[in-house]
Amino acid sequence: MKMAQVSPFLRWAGGKTWLIKQFHLLMGNIQINHYHEPFLGGAAAFFSLDMRKKSYLSDANAELINTYKTIKDYPQEVIHGFQSLINSEEQYYLIRAAKPQNEIEQASRFIYLNQTSYNGLYRVNRQGDYNVPYGFRESMVYDANRILLASQKLKNTNISQGDFTVNKYKIRQGDLVFLDPPYTVSHNNNGFIEYNQELFSLDDQYRLSKFVDYIKKKHAYYILTNAAHSTVKDIFDKGDRILELDRHSLIGGKNAERKKITEYVFTNITEGDK
Secondary structure, eight states: BBOOOOOSSSSOOTOOOGGHHHHHHHHHOOOSSEEEEEEEOOHHHHHHHHHOOEEEEEESSSSHHHHHHHHHHOOOHHHHHTTSSSSSSHHHHHHHHHOOOSSHHHHHHHHHHHHHGGOOOOOBOOTSSSSOOBOOOOTTTOHHHHHHHHHHHHHTEEEEESSSTTTTGOOOOEEEEEOOOSOOOOTTSOOBOOTTTSSOHHHHHHHHHHHHHHHHHTTTTEEEEEOOOOHHHHHSSSSSSEEEEEEEEESSSSEEEEEEEEEEEEOOOTTTTT
């Protein structure tokens, strides 16, 4: 499949920009019908594809999905709103505490917080309020053309908010479903990581495993990423291809060091399919 040159317009913890080359090598020249991505995040995989048919994009994060929908329909208005916001510590905390009045204000605020917060994290407290501290990116330069390109790329998509099964019954033979869930277990150890308001629990991982079974029954393709952990392998080993890929992760901010971590990629795309 031809690789389209569109970059994500958001920073996203756990994003898959690092995986794109391997992602396309896995797909080879298979003919994809429709594309599905139910853990959308920064959408690096989607933005790398040249899809002619409709794609189905979703995520549980309501603010994130509002941003994609608004970028799709009102990119210039979002750019204007975003560029009117001032990047300073004082303004950051005022904007973080603000309650947007409409979808455009909410999307502009979301992009602003994403670009100016600490490490671009998305984290909310028990009340659902965004609580990531200021990131001190005083020299931040943002190319608004990324939003315009993303808007064009999103034109032929169905964007929805909800659980990863929200578009389950739209999956058809020959579709590709890319699954990049929040990692319940951390890489290569037994620690647990909490994402947003609720943990993507071990039970959710088992639900996701059953979802993969459903994808296979529909004779569709799947690519699933997850932490390299024995429990994860036990849950998702279905006799399909399993790859172990190393990547580097920046841990700890300004004085951080890069740490090599390993991730699993599970897929039912075989060498024969490609």
